[in-house]
Amino acid sequence: MKVWDVEVKVWLKPSVFDPQGNAVEQALATLGHDGVSNVRVGKNLSLTVQAPDEAAARAKVDVMCQTVLCNLVIETYSFTIQERTAEAAV
Amino acid sequence: MKWAVVVFPGSNCDDDAVAAIRRLGDDSVEKVWHLERDLSAYDAIVLPGGFSYGDYLRSGAIARFSPAMQGVQEAALQGKLxxxxxxxxxxxxxxxxxxxxxxxxxxxxxxxxxxxxxxRNNTSPFTAGYEVGQTLSVPIAHGEGRYFADEQTLLELERNHRIAFEYETNPNGSVRNIAGILNERGNVLGMMPHPERAVANWMGSEDGLQLFASMRRYAKEAIHVG
Structure with missing residues (x-):
């Protein structure tokens, strides 16, 4: 069984107003950071999963995202996945 | 009539709900720990306010997997309140x-x-004691109460009179000023305001009492929806 390092990113759909992102955007403008727009605040989850191959690992993460980690009514997600090698293991 | 108030780790309005229901009469009201899967003994189930599981991940996201929620699903399917x-x-x-x-x-x-x-609706088991257009004073206490649904869902809610309550002045940005909605069958109500905290004069309002009284009348008459 291989071990996979997974980074899941969850954020609000573009159609859903993000008051946090809006507040951060205003703060950035107040501080003089010009030309900044479309600030969105999301969530980052990192996890490791065990699976025999990448396809199985991806399928596992997809199910977790769709049932628990993400509420598809308001949120969307993406993730990256990388096999943990012997050197990377701590 | 038997009421259950489900208690999740982090619920904090469970006692308020029990106290409100006790004001109606001598009904049996039990607090039920969320690990209880079988809720078939109850006629009405209350999911109280609070911060179940610390609102981790998203509000309600972890509580929904509690064993008690299977009992809630079954009760809803059976037309219970x-x-x-x-x-x-x-x-x-x-x-x-x-x-x-x-x-x-x-x-x-x-x-x-x-x-x-x-x-907005007085044909549901929860709202039958009110008049359409009547205004109620009920407290809110939330940071995450902005109701959102896509346009198609909103049209469906409106067309089928499933919007139970609207805010007179929108406190949170809820779409269409929605404060409470019903399921298709009319036996499940969700609302952000706290009717259980508006059941006595000293609370500043008694307007919430009628909601529980309506539920009680409905269940006692054993009318089943759907």
Whole structure:
């Protein structure tokens, strides 16, 4: 069984107003950071999963995202996945 | 009539709900720990306010997987009455028993105040004791009460009179000023305001009492919806 390092990113759909992102955007403008727009605040989850191959690992993460980690009514997600090698293991 | 008030780790309005129901008479009211899967003994189930599982991940996102939620699903299927108040509403949307979702208030404030609600539907078991267009004083206490649903869902809610309550003045950015909605069958209600905190004069309002009284009348007459 291989071990996979997974980074899941969850954020609000573009159609859903993000008051946090809006507040951060205003703060950035107040501080003089010009030309900044479309600030969105999301969530980052990192996890490791065990699976025999990448396809199985991806399928596992997809199910977790769709049932628990993400509420598809308001949120969307993406993730990256990388096999943990012997050197990377701590 | 037997009432259950489901208690999740982090619920904090469970005692308020029990006290409100006790005001109605001598009904049996039990607090039921969320690990209880079988809720078949109860006629009505209350999912109370609070911060179940610390609102981790999303409000209600983890509570919806509690064993008690299987009992809630079954009760809803059988036409029994289920009401989710505040965090309970969030749990019901996460569980898919009600459409849409509840998001961070658009003003980023935690709003804790008395609000005015307009009754939009008085044909449900929960709202039969009110008049359409009647305004009620009921408190809110939430940071994540902004109701959201896509346009198609909203049209469906409107067309089938499933919007139970609207805010007179929108405190959180809810779409269409929605404060409470019903499921298709009319036996599940979710609302952000706290009717259990408006059941005595000294609370500033008694307008919430009628909601529990309506549920009671309905269950006692054993009329089943759907």
């Amino acid at each position: 289920v009401i989710g108040i505040c965090n309970g509403f969030q749990v019901l949307t996460e569980a898919g028993l009600l459409p849409g979702a509840l998001l961070r208030n658009d003003n980023l404030q935690f709003r804790c105040e008395m609000v005015r609600l307009t009754v």
